[in-house]
Amino acid sequence: MADNIIEVKNLKKYFKTPHGTVHAVDDVSFNIERGKTLGVVGESGCGKSTLGRNIIRLQDPTAGQVIYDGQDITDLSNQQMKRMRHDLQIIFQDPYSSLNPRKTVMEIISEPILFNKLMKGSSKQDVEKRVRELMDTVGLAQRLINSYPHELDGGRRQRIGIARALSLNPKFIVCDEPVSALDVSIQAQVLNLLKDLQKEMGLTYMFITHDLSVVNYFSDDILVMYLGMVVEKAPAEVLFKNPIHPYTKALLSAILVPKVNGNPDHISLRGEVTSPINPPDECRFTRRCDYICDTCKAGTPPLIEIEPNHFVACHCVKPEGITLQRTVGV
Amino acid sequence: MNETLKNNTAAAEVDTRETVLEVKDLVVQYVLKEATVEAVNDISFSLKEGEAIGLVGETGAGKTTTALAILNLVPDPPGVIQQGSISVCGNDMLNLDVKELQKIRGKDIAMIFQDPMTSLNPVLVVGEQIAESVRLHEDVTASQAFDRAIEMLELVGIPGARAHDYPHQFSGGMKQRVVIAIALACNPKILIADEPTTALDVTIQAQVLSMMNDLKEKFNTALVMITHDLGVVAKMCDKVAVMYAGRIIESGTLEDVYNTTLHPYTEGLFNSLPRINNKGSELKPIPGMMPDPTRLPKGCAFAERCKYATERCFEERPASRYVNETHTVACLRYDEPDFHIEGVED
Ligand SMILES: Nc1ncnc2c1ncn2[C@@H]1O[C@H](COP(=O)(O)OP(=O)(O)OP(=O)(O)O)[C@@H](O)[C@H]1O
Ligand SMILES: Nc1ncnc2c1ncn2[C@@H]1O[C@H](COP(=O)(O)OP(=O)(O)OP(=O)(O)O)[C@@H](O)[C@H]1O
């Protein structure tokens, strides 16, 4: 049996808006194994951040369950959740706006410790010692302890965000586009840091990104989302070698590699991203899919396991066989 | 290597293409009260019609400033073009009056700005915005201009009927196409695109880039592609210039720079990238970060981060040298006959 630290069951998060109900996350189920990284990819607005926020209960799910370490945390009260908060943390994309500009590095990193009374009874010096330790852990020079975020570059700011997330000794961290705003040379520094921390502290990550080469490098398993739903999930190597869902195929073919003649023509997707407002009960990819057939409109396709650990949600993909046939643009 | 040489000679024989853009010895600074930002420090490059050059480099390397200088649009104050010349289709951009410049901008050279979403007017339908650009440069009636707008929209893959829609009614990818339609409406000889797809999803990026490629071929437009994405350059460009701290530290054909990488910084960039086909390979980040452009060191600006640096590198500024007809590198260690970098991992 896999040792799952997180189990997500039929999770839904809807937002009511004047234009209708946004199905940001719509009936999503999956597990994350302890000590592993689950990469989450998909286009802007497909629900990646909402999924991450709901799993660690920064938002309350509309329906479904989140089970952390065997315990259902979906209905925990805020008070009960406060204790869980130590274990479940998040690192945000934007190192510029996710840090309070009026606080020093010391204040920012120590805030969760003080707020959660983690070091109750300890002296100010002890807290500062802990902050300095955390700064060492993430590779921030201790002389920066009294600096303000705006005085630092993006890579250092992201390290503050990481130190802050680590301050409560978490077990599970949602990394929401943690390197997207950084230059490649700095991005590699932060990715290596996250990997080292995982090894040392046995952390489990959910790694949200739109950069497919980063997700491949970083993840054990990859979840592909489209309009609030999971369309494919597989171990990273399997997904990159043998993508099955038409959307995954298009996504992977659009990767540009930094090589001369390395980018043959990609699979071009028709149209634009469809709206997640009141989606009809059919495959959500129908309007852009090149393989659409009669069955595609017959309800939302379920996610099925077509080989061990490889899940696909497409009416034309069944364990007995794949009947995908190009019908558009032939 | 042999192949490259052969291609170069072949190109030299048949290349009768006109040079449309020439940047020479450009120096741009932002003079602030507290300090002077040395944003662009003596760069030169040229571009022929139909050619595409990728200007790559990390945040603050001076890419946007270079582009603004080409259009003579560097904000002044605090920007000062201290030195250099810029020729756009034979026009001396730095010595023309505002009226002449306005004629050239849009007509001979157009730019897609780094944050395209903000360059659209939210209260004007997109068709009008394209038509406006046409009317500014061509002697046409309002209805002719609007017809052209519809034509341009269709060219970038948006139904002409949507000319009457406002920007907020379009998705990010569509807005980006509208911006491209505006830039191309007067069929400029040169297009400068500053990170045109950075904000887009990969599938939409792929659409927008192949559309730009089609248009470029159709109109033989020369392209300056500003990006930090080496994959985008590989897809779109025939030439590359790698910028660091306001200088071009390596340049050449795509093959020169990608297949025979010479500069330690370029090598570092490639080795920082996760490889899609080689997951096991370790990322090798470049340690440290770019120096503060108000306090550039007197030697090589990369020395602090360079694993090949010697004492001399901290004292002397490397000049750019040609290693073949097309490939330049600015690194002192190539004075040593048998110096070579470890190389880019495959
Ligand atoms: N508080 C909210 N109220 C209404 N709609 C929301 C809210 N938060 C998110 N949404 C909508 O839910 C959908 C999913 O948003 P989410 O931010 O999770 O996407 P994402 O995959 O993280 O996108 P990105 O890659 O752009 O960060 C979007 O359509 C978004 O507009
Ligand atoms: N208006 C300005 N006033 C002062 N300094 C400026 C101004 N514009 C740019 N700079 C500075 O000039 C340097 C070069 O900036 P530039 O915008 O050209 O870089 P870039 O390569 O385009 O970076 P990015 O990838 O972030 O767009 C930077 O240090 C920047 O902070």
Ligand code: SF4
């Ligand atoms: S169910 Fe139909 S429309 Fe949906 S992905 Fe499969 S083939 Fe395409």
Ligand code: SF4
């Ligand atoms: S000149 Fe010296 S410091 Fe600069 S890139 Fe070459 S070896 Fe490195």
Ligand SMILES: [Mg+2]
């Ligand atoms: Mg998000």
Ligand SMILES: [Mg+2]
């Ligand atoms: Mg810029």
